[in-house]
Amino acid sequence: MVERQTQNSGARAGPWWVRPAAFGALAALVLAAAAWAALNFMGDETTEVSSAGDAPTTVAGSAEPTASTTVPAAESTDPPSPTTNPNPTVAGQVAGESALPANGPNSFFAVQLETFDLVEVRTHTGEILHNFGGWGPLGLDDDGAGQALQTVAVGPAGTLYVDDCCEPAFGSAFALEPPQEFAPDQLSRFEGVAPKISPNGQLIALSRGPSTGVATTLGVDLSTIESPDGEGASMIPLAWISDRILAVRALGDLADSVVFFDLADPSNPVEIEGTSRNAPGKLHLAAATRADGMLLAAVLRFSPDGSVDDGDMWGEVIDPATGEVVAEFDLPDGVNWINYDSSGTFLITSDDEGNVRWFGAGLSGSLGNGYIGVAWH
Numbered sequence: 001m002v003e004r005q006t007q008n009s010g011a012r013a014g015p016w017w018v019r020p021a022a023f024g025a026l027a028a029l030v031l032a033a034a035a036w037a038a039l040n041f042m043g044d045e046t047t048e049v050s051s052a053g054d055a056p057t058t059v060a061g062s063a064e065p066t067a068s069t070t071v072p073a074a075e076s077t078d079p080p081s082p083t084t085n086p087n088p089t090v091a092g093q094v095a096g097e098s099a100l101p102a103n104g105p106n107s108f109f110a111v112q113l114e115t116f117d118l119v120e121v122r123t124h125t126g127e128i129l130h131n132f133g134g135w136g137p138l139g140l141d142d143d144g145a146g147q148a149l150q151t152v153a154v155g156p157a158g159t160l161y162v163d164d165c166c167e168p169a170f171g172s173a174f175a176l177e178p179p180q181e182f183a184p185d186q187l188s189r190f191e192g193v194a195p196k197i198s199p200n201g202q203l204i205a206l207s208r209g210p211s212t213g214v215a216t217t218l219g220v221d222l223s224t225i226e227s228p229d230g231e232g233a234s235m236i237p238l239a240w241i242s243d244r245i246l247a248v249r250a251l252g253d254l255a256d257s258v259v260f261f262d263l264a265d266p267s268n269p270v271e272i273e274g275t276s277r278n279a280p281g282k283l284h285l286a287a288a289t290r291a292d293g294m295l296l297a298a299v300l301r302f303s304p305d306g307s308v309d310d311g312d313m314w315g316e317v318i319d320p321a322t323g324e325v326v327a328e329f330d331l332p333d334g335v336n337w338i339n340y341d342s343s344g345t346f347l348i349t350s351d352d353e354g355n356v357r358w359f360g361a362g363l364s365g366s367l368g369n370g371y372i373g374v375a376w377h
Helices: 021-029
Strands: 057-059 107-112 117-122 128-134 148-154 160-165 172-176 188-191 193-197 203-207 211-216 221-226 234-240 245-252 255-262 277-280 282-289 295-302 308-318 325-330 335-340 347-351 355-360 363-369 371-376
Touching: 107 128, 107 148, 117 148, 148 193, 148 371, 160 193, 172 193, 188 203, 193 234, 203 234, 211 234, 211 245, 234 295, 245 282, 255 282, 277 282, 295 335, 347 371
Parallel strands: 057 221, 234 282, 282 335, 335 371
Antiparallel strands: 107 117, 107 371, 117 128, 148 160, 160 172, 172 188, 193 203, 203 211, 211 221, 234 245, 245 255, 255 277, 282 295, 295 308, 308 325, 335 347, 347 355, 355 363
């Protein structure tokens, strides 16, 4: 039995903002957790990235058995011990918390909760360095009209990938090169949400509801990984373990599974034998890859009737080579998006109240409030 380690976490109050239909613009975080409102498309027509036509399809759980793939583990590097922030007002820090070390990431990208603009924020001061814009405030009317940005991914060369909701169906992801502004009719667009970029920056995986699509970052569709449970399920990419190994969350009939695929041939994803783990009662909301090659996932418990327990949240460390959970630890309630920096050392999280925190070396601290879908620069 895996013992759960304890980390500092505070109690929270208020609704879970990613669940109610009024916040349908944040549906990438809850594609499998609730029915969300369809928002009307408000912007100009976007430019579709060229596609190579119909891509091959792989159904999770139906691939021909293959020998288990060994996932090479990256060398782990422990961060230096942080120091206590002497100024509790800097970047939302409170007395007794740890400040991000000086050699930590200098900034992070996020969607501003109040305006739903894409912004870059300086980690050590909380200053907004750049506002890239967005669709504008959500401003839902009685008919649910609106369109909003929701999560951010960063490619190895610094390209930003930001998704939105909710038209067309399942949303879209856009690529922009800082300091390029968010002008959807001038950006490359990908079908799907929750974009995950391979470490070499060549592949992008996105959720398309009951399937996960894999394409090149130049816009050529390569393959589709279908859910074995059909239209009632969801397939959301969690993280790339390496340039060829992709972790996907499959959810159907209230049974959450984390499945690992080998994309040595991106046009033919192969489920890695023996790594899929069915986890009834658990929802893997988000995940990221550590420096040692292990997958760290934020997990929320939900009941057989489909309701969630907002107060039971934890982190799991999963070995991609076996699919086994090798460690558990507490996470603050409400965490719904996580990302590591490029070294796989510093973790950044955002929660359902817009709080942003960092974790590393068993310590953590606040980076501010009012942001969602965060990613380190």
